[in-house]
Amino acid sequence: METDRRIRRLSERQTFDRAELHRLLDEQLVGHLAATHHGAPIVVPMAFARVGDAVLLHGSTGGGFALRAAAERTPVAFAVTSLDAIVVARSLYDHSMNYRSAMIYGVLEEVADEASALDLLSEKLLPGRKAEVRENTRKELAATRVLRLALDDVVMKMRAAGAGEAEDDGEDHSTWAGIVPLAQSWGDPVASVLTPAGTPVPDSVRALKTATAYPPRL
Template identity: 40%
Template structure:
């Protein structure tokens, strides 16, 4: 077992609402980042916020973002916020007011570091492929030098981060004792593989390798 340091949220990264939903466990931060397939990268452009989706992967205490979605244009040391959300369920409450969602989210604040070292870029890109498509890092071709240069990865240190979660039943359970017997509960959600489509450039009977989930 690896002992991980606790998260050390600064004053500004404290969870302000529903503090009971904050988790100060670095392992939980890792788990949320590792399970999520999409991150939302926030930047400030001309004084205004811009949020774009991107692929990400965690390697140790560094978060890498794929250089698509504008990430490639990030200036070195530019402040960023990377947020990842897993929606676990919808909370059907007795009141509109207590309607909610069960989720786990991680908010990472830091500064963008463009990855310029080719060795680091290969490690990060391999991790990224492994993260979104486990096994594909062996099946597919590593990047050429030209491809590597065109990838534009950025790194963000996991120094300042917070995790917030909600789980469990609706918050208005006391209404039952007060005589409200209408149904309430949680509808559980999951992202699932529903099937595979083989690339049409290939013969249709090309076998799907064992590492590819088929649903």
């Protein structure tokens, strides 16, 4: 029986725009995987990357609950959220947030070519870094698992608007109202203790510094 994924509260905020979904997933680096483990709910943060019409989740052989969910084909949910702005209104009740959120439902699949999948994840998290470091060892590859979750069953909700107001709303319009956009950027790189003094900062790291990690969405 097909599940009804329609949003009922503030249903006008639900969007079926695939481009909006892809933009959200391409901008964010971490999502939260929800599953059932030994009869109890569990939610864990996981790095991910969108590749086509699926997301790849970065895990390890020690993360048994995700692997068990994949092996047993247990349904899971994966949530990704971006807070884009605080909405400042003329009453506390009317304050809000501008946001984009997506919930992906499905069954996890193990990836056959994990080495290539890891390369894709690396390129999402730190573009260009693979060319600057050594290859993964067999032991490292054996300890890592990449799981795939198709974007076949997704619910996305978003708000991208200002404070609710009208000329005849009875509020004191001399009280400030508006939005405060949120933007996050990378800080200055800090070398490790064992990195020799004067070692140049690699191109991949310098590129992060010059880019906005999470640009504001007005």
